[in-house]
Amino acid sequence: MNIIGCKWVFRTKRKSDGTVERYKARLVAKGFNQVAGEDFFDTFSPVVKPTTVRFKSSKTDVSLFYYTAGDSRVFLLVYVDNIIMMGNDAVLVASLLQRLASAFKIRDLGTPHFFLGIETIADGDCIILSQRRYMTDLLGRAGMVDCKPLATPVAVTKSVIPSDEPFENPTHYRRVVGALQYLTITRPDLAYSVNRLYQFMHSPTTEHWGLVKRVLRYIKGTLSLGLRFSPSFSTRIQAYSDSDWAGCPIDRKNTSGFAVYLGSNLISWLSKKQRTVARSSTEAEYKALADVLAEITWVVSLLQELGLHSGEPASLWCDNLGATYLCANPVFHARTKHVEIDYHFLQDKVASGDFVVNYISTTDQLADIFTKPLPAPRFATLRDKLNVVLHQPCS
Template identity: 75%
Template sequence: MKQPPCYEDPTHPNHVCHLQRSLYGLKQAPRAWFKRLRDFLLTTGFNASKTDVSLFYYSSDGCQVFLLVYVDDIIMMGSNATLVNTLLSRLATAFKIRDLGKLGFFLCIETVDTKGSMILSQRRYMSNLLNQAVMVDCKQLATPASTTQAVTSSDEPFDNLTQYRRIVEALQYLTLTRPDLSYAVNRLCQFMHTLTVDHWAMVKRVLRYIKGTLDYGLRLSSSPTATIHAYSDSDWAGCPIDRKSTSGYAVFLGTNLVSWLSRKQRTVARSSTEAEYKALADVAAEVTWVVSLLRELGLHTGQPSTLWCDNLGATYLCANPVFHARTKHVEIDYHFVRDKVASGDFVVNFVSTKDQLADVFTKPLPEPRFIALRYKLNVVSLTLCA
């Protein structure tokens, strides 16, 4: 470190400045800001969530207020408007804040009120992404991934590696409100370093699908029940390159989709039962986190969560304490789902393949099947819900 130009101390040329407060733009500035905000919220009466560090909650006389922080963007909501305004006034005494009123646009996510529900949409984000890729006038497609063209590695490389990475990274953020894109985007992320012309064609197909679904978003509505149920699925040895399986799950709180995932498994599965069992372990870990968050907020019903799997072997394996010969090689960490079933936290049931909602996260699907599952995942059009 050196002294700033024109501010050198001739008597102490080797001395540097000691910062009394954090400066915007430095690496430690976000941490210092969050610490100051957290300390103030705790003195105000908020409780810091142990499950999600960016979440704070306040309880008083049966009323609850939730505060979610992302750097200097804050969402505050509660069951009592007077209490929310009081807490905002306290917050304004220590920080320069601006109340933007009802939630409308947050981190490129737009909230649109419809009949009895709310839709999370990223219309502007998708339009900007098409402009960035120079595909505003492209033709539309009904699905983001082809069911006939396999993932191959051609010999012709794609020369614009920066453009591919930039668009794929933008597509990753888009999956926050578009679970129907999860599988296609996950597949694109696997070729960041070995890029070919075929992979760029896959990106353009996803963008052409986005062109036709600009007004689609994730619907959230009031649910009569607050029980947790989840669907897990796996496409055994679906990747033709390394023969690894793809896991996918969808977690519902009542009728609302709250968590989803499409990810390639770390190791090669020797059977479809093993691949499905690994997928069950993934969704069990996610459901455990969701349950712990709801319990902390006092919103959990206490009922066991239901996991749905379309493989009988994996379903039986969750309840059978005997290690079969063909599962001896499975890592120990996958077997924690058995403990959850034995303790009564989870109930693993069989579901037919046609009713498996997580099927959309593991493989490309034909148009009728894809559209049906997309609707069941609450990805709907704004124009149809208006």
């Protein structure tokens, strides 16, 4: 048996404005001395999916617990050793909190204002999620506090002479890009640029570091942007799907992206590079539709489990007519056997009436921001439609 030691870890916990809240000390085991497969086999920490005591445990997301009694609802989200509880019955929430305190050592921090580096800002009936302090700290770690702001995170024009000189500090590159990934929780406008930076994690060059610096310069000028959630009378699900066919100049793989709305609120988004090369724009768009359909299926499953689904079919918006026709017209199938799995998945969902695929013009395609670099005016317009808005920092 490999006996491991322990050590003290000291941290300073700060409030959203940067002032000291408390000093924290932990005695932790030196798990890094263990060898996977010999000293241990599995590790697990309960982490809620970023898009979301037994009451009842959710089958859709194992870190979500919910309780329903008549018109009263309580939801509990677990993220490692942090918990957020919410509900429409204050008495029931208080009672549950007391019962938890009798069984576990917990601290009630009241209404959440700062959780996992995310600040919750009230704006009338709306709330805005902001990571302003996190962004400020990131700029400090990258040495970019005094950098000049830019209007977009990615340049539309490409470098005339690309550099293949290895970046002198690849570990620093990976740390900064990894930190940017966490920032996309509240900043969907950064999804495309961060996804592109992640493609060079194994061997970054000086040119790639230049791309990172451009993203940081954009962040410098948008520290007061956050993701807004507002009351919505509609609970209908709508999704926008797009793909940039053969957009990568290195391997000609396409980048796809989607945005999923519940009522007027953006609840899920994605920008990713496809693993295979598409042989047509229709195939590229069709694969993007399959990705967003899988995400919507999960969202619908969660809403149905919580009793919050309206029952209306979800609407998918695509700016490629060929992909739109392919969802409902089996005649096209003979020419697209190489996308057979995606075809059957989409066809079954559309035929069952759970989803409706509609055509939308490229001008109105909101997912365009997740697939390619855009000029500043177009980028700002789509960013606004993603509900990324300005807010006043808390004093």
